[in-house]
Amino acid sequence: MSKTLHILNPRANPALLSIVIPCYNEEEVVPLLRREIEAFAATLPCAVEFIFINDGSRDRTLVVLDDWAKTDPRVRLLGFARNFGHQTAVTAGLDVAQGDAVVIMDADLQDPPKVVHEMLARFREGYDVVYGQREERAGETTFKKITAWAFYRLMKKLVHPDLPVDAGDFRLVSRECLNALQSMRETHRFLRGMVAWVGFPQTAVLYKRDARAAGETKYPLRKMLTFAWTAALSFSPLPLRVSLLLGILTALIGFFAGLYALVVAIIHFFFADLGIPYSSGWASIMTLLCLVGGAILVGIGILGEYVARIYDEIKARPLYLVSYRRNVETPSAPR
Ligand code: UDP
Ligand code: MG
Numbered sequence: 001m002s003k004t005l006h007i008l009n010p011r012a013n014p015a016l017l018s019i020v021i022p023c024y025n026e027e028e029v030v031p032l033l034r035r036e037i038e039a040f041a042a043t044l045p046c047a048v049e050f051i052f053i054n055d056g057s058r059d060r061t062l063v064v065l066d067d068w069a070k071t072d073p074r075v076r077l078l079g080f081a082r083n084f085g086h087q088t089a090v091t092a093g094l095d096v097a098q099g100d101a102v103v104i105m106d107a108d109l110q111d112p113p114k115v116v117h118e119m120l121a122r123f124r125e126g127y128d129v130v131y132g133q134r135e136e137r138a139g140e141t142t143f144k145k146i147t148a149w150a151f152y153r154l155m156k157k158l159v160h161p162d163l164p165v166d167a168g169d170f171r172l173v174s175r176e177c178l179n180a181l182q183s184m185r186e187t188h189r190f191l192r193g194m195v196a197w198v199g200f201p202q203t204a205v206l207y208k209r210d211a212r213a214a215g216e217t218k219y220p221l222r223k224m225l226t227f228a229w230t231a232a233l234s235f236s237p238l239p240l241r242v243s244l245l246l247g248i249l250t251a252l253i254g255f256f257a258g259l260y261a262l263v264v265a266i267i268h269f270f271f272a273d274l275g276i277p278y279s280s281g282w283a284s285i286m287t288l289l290c291l292v293g294g295a296i297l298v299g300i301g302i303l304g305e306y307v308a309r310i311y312d313e314i315k316a317r318p319l320y321l322v323s324y325r326r327n328v329e330t331p332s333a334p335r
Helices: 029-042 061-071 086-096 115-125 142-158 175-182 191-198 221-235 238-270 282-315
Strands: 016-023 047-054 075-080 101-104 129-137 167-174 202-209 322-326
Touching (some): 016 086, 016 115, 029 061, 047 061, 047 086, 061 075, 061 322, 075 086, 086 175, 101 115, 101 175, 115 129, 115 167, 115 202, 142 221, 167 175, 167 191, 191 221, 221 238, 221 282, 238 282
Parallel strands (some): 016 047, 016 101, 047 075
Antiparallel strands (some): 075 322, 129 167
16 A cells, blocks of 8 residues: 655755653763764754653663753753653653754664754655664664564554554654644553654655663563553554454354254254264363353453553543753643
């Protein structure tokens, strides 16, 4: 299936570029990031602001970032009241960004800043979303590569056919597209899926994903699985349909098993003297009971997952709570 056709309107560089960087326990990375990104900012053709979100780090990340923000007014800092998760941290950054274009980036320098120049070039061509697509993953284990590969293919099926594979959150988003994203305040967030959903002219730039500059991944397998689960459930009714299909399948098996039992019983009743063996059927009953019971429970379980999410959405709690700000005004109305 080909993508939606758009007519592109070429435009100038953004007057202000916002770079959003969520940080969770990145104390070791921040000094490296600072050196790298300050040098990079000097090469940019436009003004820039850096928006850091400290996502409830347990190490000194907040202090290190605050020291930086004290000396550089381009650095704007939000400190979360606790760890709210990567996707929420990015959302908070997007909420305070003032730029005409926003770039989302990892703190660990896995997303090389120089790629932003290519993203800006595509932005000038008129694209509203320019996502970084990885052509190589250096310094990551085979296991991480395989799980990531499977993750992206599965997500494409579940979330949206336009969801690009091998693209993380490293991307440039225009103000128009950002405004659309801002209007989506769902609690369970999968930003990449949301970006695919809003549409807008989108394109990719290829890049080599470097190894982490320091520290270790904040996305262990457990978090990856939860993330995939959130993405699947908040975008797709497919798990419900699969459970329905499973139900139909077991019901069919049950029907034929019942038919067989009936036929055997009838034969046994009328032709008892033929000596057809007729057992009490304990094993088959047990098997069917487990099969049907299991299928019902799986179905209810998946339904429960959706109900739990509806419950979360209906509570409509704020997505995040900010307990510290520097170079960021306190919003007049709570979001
Ligand atoms: N991160 C965050 N909150 C979390 C987990 C991660 O803000 O709960 C940040 C982290 O500091 C980093 C980015 O999200 O800047 C991506 O995390 P990481 O690099 O560990 O993930 P990976 O690149 O290994 O998938
Ligand atoms: Mg990383």
